[in-house]
Amino acid sequence: MSDNTTHFGYEQVDVDAKQNRVRGVFDSVASNYDVMNDLMSMGVHRLWKRFTIDLSGVRQGHQVLDLASGTGDLALRFARLVGREGHVVMSDINAAMLEQGRIRLLDEGVVGNVDFVQINAETIPFPDNSFNCITIAFGLRNVTDKSKALAEMYRVLKPGGRALILEFSKPIYKPLSAIYDIYSFKILPKIGKLVAKDEDSYRYLAESIRMHPGQEELKGMMETVGFERCDYHNMTGGIVAAHRGFKF
Amino acid sequence: MNEFSHLIYAGLETAINQYLALDPLAYERMQRLDGKVIGFDFRGIDVSLYLVPSVNQLMVLADHERPDCVIEGTPWSLARMSDSQASSQSLFAGEVTISGSTALAHEFGQFLASIDIDWEEHLAHIAGDLIAYQVMGRWRKYLVWKQAAGYLLGQDVDDYLHETVAIVPAREDVTLFLHDVDYVRDDVERLAARVQRLQVLRKNN
Numbered sequence: 001m002s003d004n005t006t007h008f009g010y011e012q013v014d015v016d017a018k019q020n021r022v023r024g025v026f027d028s029v030a031s032n033y034d035v036m037n038d039l040m041s042m043g044v045h046r047l048w049k050r051f052t053i054d055l056s057g058v059r060q061g062h063q064v065l066d067l068a069s070g071t072g073d074l075a076l077r078f079a080r081l082v083g084r085e086g087h088v089v090m091s092d093i094n095a096a097m098l099e100q101g102r103i104r105l106l107d108e109g110v111v112g113n114v115d116f117v118q119i120n121a122e123t124i125p126f127p128d129n130s131f132n133c134i135t136i137a138f139g140l141r142n143v144t145d146k147s148k149a150l151a152e153m154y155r156v157l158k159p160g161g162r163a164l165i166l167e168f169s170k171p172i173y174k175p176l177s178a179i180y181d182i183y184s185f186k187i188l189p190k191i192g193k194l195v196a197k198d199e200d201s202y203r204y205l206a207e208s209i210r211m212h213p214g215q216e217e218l219k220g221m222m223e224t225v226g227f228e229r230c231d232y233h234n235m236t237g238g239i240v241a242a243h244r245g246f247k248f
Numbered sequence: 249m250n251e252f253s254h255l256i257y258a259g260l261e262t263a264i265n266q267y268l269a270l271d272p273l274a275y276e277r278m279q280r281l282d283g284k285v286i287g288f289d290f291r292g293i294d295v296s297l298y299l300v301p302s303v304n305q306l307m308v309l310a311d312h313e314r315p316d317c318v319i320e321g322t323p324w325s326l327a328r329m330s331d332s333q334a335s336s337q338s339l340f341a342g343e344v345t346i347s348g349s350t351a352l353a354h355e356f357g358q359f360l361a362s363i364d365i366d367w368e369e370h371l372a373h374i375a376g377d378l379i380a381y382q383v384m385g386r387w388r389k390y391l392v393w394k395q396a397a398g399y400l401l402g403q404d405v406d407d408y409l410h411e412t413v414a415i416v417p418a419r420e421d422v423t424l425f426l427h428d429v430d431y432v433r434d435d436v437e438r439l440a441a442r443v444q445r446l447q448v449l450r451k452n453n
Binding site for chain 2 (some may be wrong): 005008035044046047050051054057059060077080082083084085086108109110147236
């Protein structure tokens, strides 16, 4: 990878162009995002997110930043956990996804302790030491400069706070890896074509997963920017991992 | 992470909220508990769950680092907490312990007891008013019969054990026997004291 290019799935693109390409993908999938998530993961993504909530330690009165919120699966539950005295910032770089999330939270009756902000995770517009917990679920792999995003997350975290990164990772069992590859590259794009009428976006999603750092590499990246007591929890044989790091 | 156990928690959360939704005022009454965390530790099966009342939903979590109160007991003793008399007995006998805010535990118990579901109304949506009325009427009659029959059965068993086969003494007989035991014990203690006094006198002489 040269200084001016980065990966967009298996394709090499200009660094400046990646954000627009990712935006294009999520503009396309926004309206079917929840349905496709359920179809692609057979509903298991809800269990992955529930486990992430358990790891978060979020409680009443906390300040939480949810990056790449999408349609608000995590933000919704955080808003209920922090109560009236707490606050959740639901954010996404993609306006279409953020709008879907905002509508969903309003439909669920969750108002008053949530703000909706369009944010690029590489430049988080909040002061240092602002949040008790920061989460990013299935979003880090779409960020152009992951280290910069991790550094920003560390900066805006309060001392004693923690960051959680839920993301696709590397399967730990070889047979599972083979099945996963077939599923990702052969079946998922076909589901995307059938349901969302967009095969290419779902092919990108599968490719971007393969280009994302594995468990140990991502843990190392977190430690490099300053996170301490970093650990990760493999889920569904390592297909997904939840990384956690603290700021002391 | 155990996906299966989280599936159970998710299913439980869905079931509980569907149940609460049957009482139109349940969520409104739950507002007082908004954001509080009530933990349950099931002794013997090593399972915990945490309930978090919030707007329009009671969340069920597998883990929480700082619950506001934790109610610990065996599954059977915790299930009996729904009965106010049995719950007091369980607490005083140590079968159920509460750590953290006991006021919150009590308030949560009151919330559960206040859930009032009009089953006839819900059945009427499915089967019509007439059938719902008849079904619920029969159900109420059954509950009354069950209570009366349970009481009579208890009386009959009591009479059989105490009077017919007499393998269990009556309460009055047991009380008299225990009084006699107390008298004998006191007499023995008096005798022992007298013997000791005589021994001391003999020694001095």
